Amino acid sequence: MFIQQLYTGCLSEAAYYIESNGEAAVIDPLRDIDEYLQLANSRKASIKYIFETHFHADFVSGHLDLSTATGAPIVYGPGTNTKFPVLVAKDGEKFSIGNLTIEVLHTPGHTLESTCYLLKDEHGKDHCIFTGDTLFVGDVGRPDLAQKGEEITMNDLASMLYDSIHAKLFPLADDVIVYPAHGPGSSCGKNLGPNTQSTIGEEKQTNYALKAENKQAFIEAVTDGITAPPQYFPINALINKEGYESLDAVLKQGMTALSVEEFKKLITDDTIILDTRRADEFTLGFIPGSISIGLEGRFAEWAGSLLPFDLPILLVTDPGKEKETIIRMARVGFSKVQGYLEGSFEAWKKADEFIDLIIDVEADELMMDIPFDDRLVVVDVRKPAEYADGHLKNAVNIPLNDMTDPASMVNLEEDQNIYVHCAAGYRSVIASSMLKRQGIHNLRNIVGGWGKIKEQERAEIVKETSVLN
Numbered sequence: 285m286f287i288q289q290l291y292t293g294c295l296s297e298a299a300y301y302i303e304s305n306g307e308a309a310v311i312d313p314l315r316d317i318d319e320y321l322q323l324a325n326s327r328k329a330s331i332k333y334i335f336e337t338h339f340h341a342d343f344v345s346g347h348l349d350l351s352t353a354t355g356a357p358i359v360y361g362p363g364t365n366t367k368f369p370v371l372v373a374k375d376g377e378k379f380s381i382g383n384l385t386i387e388v389l390h391t392p393g394h395t396l397e398s399t400c401y402l403l404k405d406e407h408g409k410d411h412c413i414f415t416g417d418t419l420f421v422g423d424v425g426r427p428d429l430a431q432k433g434e435e436i437t438m439n440d441l442a443s444m445l446y447d448s449i450h451a452k453l454f455p456l457a458d459d460v461i462v463y464p465a466h467g468p469g470s471s472c473g474k475n476l477g478p479n480t481q482s483t484i485g486e487e488k489q490t491n492y493a494l495k496a497e498n499k500q501a502f503i504e505a506v507t508d509g510i511t512a513p514p515q516y517f518p519i520n521a522l523i524n525k526e527g528y529e530s531l532d533a534v535l536k537q538g539m540t541a542l543s544v545e546e547f548k549k550l551i552t553d554d555t556i557i558l559d560t561r562r563a564d565e566f567t568l569g570f571i572p573g574s575i576s577i578g579l580e581g582r583f584a585e586w587a588g589s590l591l592p593f594d595l596p597i598l599l600v601t602d603p604g605k606e607k608e609t610i611i612r613m614a615r616v617g618f619s620k621v622q623g624y625l626e627g628s629f630e631a632w633k634k635a636d637e638f639i640d641l642i643i644d645v646e647a648d649e650l651m652m653d654i655p656f657d658d659r660l661v662v663v664d665v666r667k668p669a670e671y672a673d674g675h676l677k678n679a680v681n682i683p684l685n686d687m688t689d690p691a692s693m694v695n696l697e698e699d700q701n702i703y704v705h706c707a708a709g710y711r712s713v714i715a716s717s718m719l720k721r722q723g724i725h726n727l728r729n730i731v732g733g734w735g736k737i738k739e740q741e742r743a744e745i746v747k748e749t750s751v752l753n
Contacts, residue, residue, distance in 0.1 A: 285384060285405060286327070287412070289463060290319060291480055294582050295343055295615065296470035298480055300414055300463060302403065304382025309333040310356075311401060311414050312465050313346035315531055315615045320346075321353060331356045333379055335386070337416025337465055338398040339524045341429055341517035342472055342585070344617045349530055361399025362390045367526045373399070389452045391418045393445025394425030394472075396434065400452065402460075412461035413484075418445070419453060420464045422477025424493040424506055429513060431521055438510075442503040449494065458485025469582065471514055474506070511667075515688065516588030516616055523617050531614055538599070538610040540623030544635040547625045550598055556591055559600040560609050561629065563713035567642040567729055571600060571625075571632055574640075576717040579605060579612070581710040588616035589685055590714070599624035600632075642716045643728045647736035650703050650728075651743060660701045663727075665715040666734065670707065672748035676737065684711045687718045696724055705730035705737060 286303040292314060300311040301323055308329040310320050324331050331354040334347050338361070347358045348368060357371045359379070364372050373379075375390040383406035391400050394417040401414040417425035427441035460483060466472050467480040477490075488494050496502035542550070551557065557574040559566055560583065566576040577586050579601075591597070597620055601609050606624045613621065625631060633639060653660055662679040664671050671681040684706070686692040696702060696719070704719070704727055706712040716729050730737065737743055 285411070287403075287463075288323065289480065290314075290323075291467065294612070295584055296467045296476070297343055298463065298465055298467060302381055302384065302386075303327060303329050304384045304406070306330065307332045307380075307382045309335055309379075309381050309386065310350060311335045312337055312340070312416065313350050315344045315346045315349070316611050317346040317350045317353060317531075320350060324354075330354070332381060333386075334358045335401055335414070336360050337400065337414065337418070338395045339431070339521045340417075340465075341513065341521040342466075342470065342588075343615050344520055344528060345524050346531075347524075348527060349532075352530070359388075361388060361397050363392070364397045365525075389413075391415075391445075391448035391452050393427060393441055393443075393448045394418055395429060395431070395441075396436070396444075398425070398448075402456075410456060410460050412463055413453070413456065414463045414465075415453070416465045417472050418448060419462060419487060419491075420466060420470075420473050420476045421462070421479045421482045421487070422491055423473035423475055424449070424491070426471075426473055426510060426513070427506060428510060429517060429521070431525070432518065438507055439503055442506050443499060445506070446496075446499045446502040453484065454488070456484045458483060458488070460484045462487060471517075471585070474510060514585065514589040514685070516593070519593055520588070520617050528617075529619060531611070534614050534619045534621070535607065535610055538621035538623065539606060541626040542598070542623040543626060544631055544637065547598060547623075547632075548637075550596070550622055552596075554595050556595050556597045557600065558587070558591070558597055559629070559717075560605065561600065561602055563710050564644075566713055566717070567644050569633065569639045569641050570629065570717070572638055572640040573721055574600065574717060575721060576713050578710065578713070579609065583609075584612045584616045586684075586711075586714060587613055587618065590688055590718070591618070593617060593620070595620065597621045600629055603628050640720065642713065642720070644731050645703070645728045646731055647740055647743075650730055650737065651740045653701070653703075654742075657701055659699065660703065661696065663696070663702055663704045663715070664734075665704060665706050665711050670734075674734075674738065674745050674747050677744040677746050682715075684715050687715055690722060693719065693722065693724065698724060698726055700726065702727040703730055704728070705733045708733045708735050 373388040385404040387402040389400040428438040462482045559574040665684045
């Protein structure tokens with residue numbers, strides 16, 4: 285028996301490769317499938333099945349491309365409807381992988397078709413369970429992702445989730461390993477734990493949701509404080525349900541090298557210029573109107589949350605990072621990349637084209653300016669919970685997620701002296717680039733963000749106790 289977790293940190297996503305006697309299965313594959321094919325080839329195994337735990341909302345699955353490449357059927361749980369061929373398994377149905385057995389456990393709640401896969405070893409003993417988004421380490425899947433056309437409430441799904449966990453997972457032995465689809469940082473739960481695997485026994489002891497006294501307490505616990513899902517979640521779920529063009533086709537179009545003149549000709553009012561260089565490089569100079577989302581952060585997640593899916597995209601990347609950028613965008617459903625600027629931003633500068641920049645300032649400079657500038661506005665782009673836990677007095681909270689709505693910035697004016705910060709500096713550069721794209725240019729980015737601001741002796745820090753309690 286061979287099991288490998290294939291974890292992608294920037295998406296907090298775990299896919300799984302299972303193998304026995306030359307037969308393999310892949311669970312919840314990402315859009316780019318080379319890693320699974322190479323692993324099977326290196327181990328002289330053939331991929332027999334592709335198992336999907338549900339219609340993922342936070343990434344586009346590689347199920348179609350992997351099935352095309354291997355001939356393996358795509359297996360979903362009961363109640364699944366798609367626009368492409370799949371094997372819809374029955375609750376309790378079993379599949380063999382060499383000497384191993386995978387049993388289907390239908391566990392609706394996160395979504396209606398959500399399904400866990402229980403792996404039994406060559407002796408028939410329960411070894412591990414692949415829980416998808418039903419059960420995480422320290423958390424459970426959010427119950428507010430009903431798909432369009434499903435007449436069901438968040439509380440209805442939470443009730444189903446309680447029943448699923450107690451009927452299908454609680455009876456398992458404490459030593460059964462839990463392999464979830466996501467780890468810390470994922471938006472598919474409220475607050476996932478730091479690890480990417482656990483056991484049934486550990487979760488019974490430590491998971492807040494599993495310790496609920498009854499169904500009503502469970503529903504209240506898992507729905508309390510749940511924030512709105514990122515805007516790309518329903519888009520990705522629909523793509524996974526209805527299908528998509530191959531990654532090769534997306535790459536063929538996106539990997540078009542464009543000269544400065546060719547790049548300029550493609551820029552229209554609707555074009556998104558996406559710059560994926562490091563945030564600290566972007567602030568020093570960029571093509572006017574560009575949006576910064578650096579590859580060094582949770583790139584795909586922020587791209588999906590902030591960028592439109594229906595508009596053409598032109599890329600500015602570090603040389604050699606073009607393919608990685610397109611693949612990571614494709615993971616969350618982007619397919620309209622028209623090409624990239626050959627020679628990156630340096631080519632733009634050498635052509636003597638107009639450039640823009642963002643002024644970086646240190647936290648101590650902000651502290652010196654606050655007492656003497658009545659037009660100074662501090663914009664804190666952290667999440668509401670981060671803001672509530674401590675922020676500068678009079679700072680305006682505009683979470684980065686909200687900046688796709690121009691109404692969120694209606695009170696910002698060009699003659700104000702705007703200072704932007706997040707926790708450490710990544711999100712504030714994204715926010716600054718979006719503000720500039722909307723015509724707000726009199727701004728400064730606080731280097732090091734809140735981490736540096738709170739170290740200042742003169743920083744007047746307040747908390748929103750009503751929110752924290």
